[in-house]
Amino acid sequence: MDQLNLRHLYYFWVISREGSIAKASELLDLAPQTLSGQLATFEESVGGQLFSRERRRLVLTELGQLVQSYANDIFALTGELSETLRLAPADRPLRLAAGVSASIHKLIAFQLLQPALKLNRRVNLDCRTGRAEDLLLSLKRKELDVVLTDRMPQTEAVTDRFAVHPLTSSTISLFAAPEMAGRLRDDFPASLNHQPLLANATDAPYFQKLMNWLTISNVRMDLVARVDDSALIKVFGREGLGVFAAPTAIKEEVCRQYQVEEIAPVKAVTDQLYAITRSRKVAHEGVRAICSGFDLPR
The missing domain is CATH 3.40.190.10 (Periplasmic binding protein-like II)
Incomplete structure (x- = not known):
């Protein structure tokens, strides 16, 4: 199939929640015939029927239930994004994606992350553990903001690509x-x-x-x-x-x-212990807090 039409997906999602094209058309301010045509086009694009009729009510088919489960997640995120964008920039949550080498003790990892969690703003932390090599690959792909590791990168290819910040x-x-x-x-x-x-x-x-x-x-x-x-x-x-x-x-x-x-x-x-970033100049507020955090008791 071609790239999914998000407008058609949204129309389907509203219909699935309202249970009928008539109710959904009122909510969307569209003529029922127009909405019915949009649904037919969407069903053709996904390759199957999304609803069956039972006593004047539309009931999701197995394919419809699958599509609805994805639509629920997609439009929950768009709603969350809309709420976030309505906030003033200083009030928006800071997303921090941190990778932690599996060999680092969990208590130490928490202490290293703590300066970022104590910022004067809400922080949404996405913390992943794994092998340092795998985490560095995610850092290169910009899936992570920082990697915390107890292993100093040895190869020039790695040290030229990343910045290494000794922590403690x-x-x-x-x-x-x-x-x-x-x-x-x-x-x-x-x-x-x-x-x-x-x-x-x-x-x-x-x-x-x-x-x-x-x-x-x-x-x-x-x-x-x-x-x-x-x-x-x-x-x-x-x-x-x-x-x-x-x-x-x-x-x-x-x-x-x-x-x-x-x-x-x-x-x-x-x-x-080290923090590894993509650049020596760290723009991310949470990563800066980690890199300048504190020294552990020895």
């Missing part, structure tokens, strides 16, 4: 269930030898740094699980399945929320 960094701490944490604090880090380790399966850069630090410290831990969800890995740790790593900046929230305890911070290992 935090040391890494090791956590475990209270009984295990209390036992492992003595003689740290030698106490970690042959202890169970819960690994971050998202290839978080800080985790590779942690593994290098363990090697340098002559410590060999037993890898018992790889988990790609930062919340689930903490639940496993709480249940005593092993030791896990998280940024020191959120240790109080981690301990309170998951009933675990910090074994010790690893000051030689840091987690660096």
Whole structure:
């Protein structure tokens, strides 16, 4: 079929809501014959009958129900757009589409986004998580305004195309269930030898740094699980399945929320975070707030 005629779709939508051409024609200020002809043209364009007649009332066919479901969404959005455009520019909601690398802890992600959410205007946040590579592709397509990641882009093709804004960094701490944490604090880090380790399966850069630090410290831990969800890995740790790593900046929230305890911070290992945008000069008010936000406690 050719491109959909939105005027015809609107006429169909009004008819479907009113239940008859006569009532819809009054609402649209059109002659019933004209509206009936427009409906016939639309049915021909979509390739099927949209209504059947039952006792002087038009009833949607299966195809009509499908088209109506899309029309409901389309005209709900146009109504929302009309209301928004009637507002003064300063009163209009600010849309912020942010991508967050899956390897970033959710508590950290919230803290990074918070400056944008505290602006003196309403913010409509569209937050997506995923692999940094996929999020950067969405940024290139202008589907996202900013990507928050713990991975510094390495290739020149990426760094030439985007602007990288260093945000903040935090040391890494090791956590475990209270009984295990209390036992492992003595003689740290030698106490970690042959202890169970819960690994971050998202290839978080800080985790590779942690593994290098363990090697340098002559410590060999037993890898018992790889988990790609930062919340689930903490639940496993709480249940005593092993030791896990998280940024020191959120240790109080981690301990309170998951009933675990910090074994010790690893000051030689840091987690660096970045905001990536399409341009060095950031025009988006919400992204500017994120880039100039704050420094996490270390």
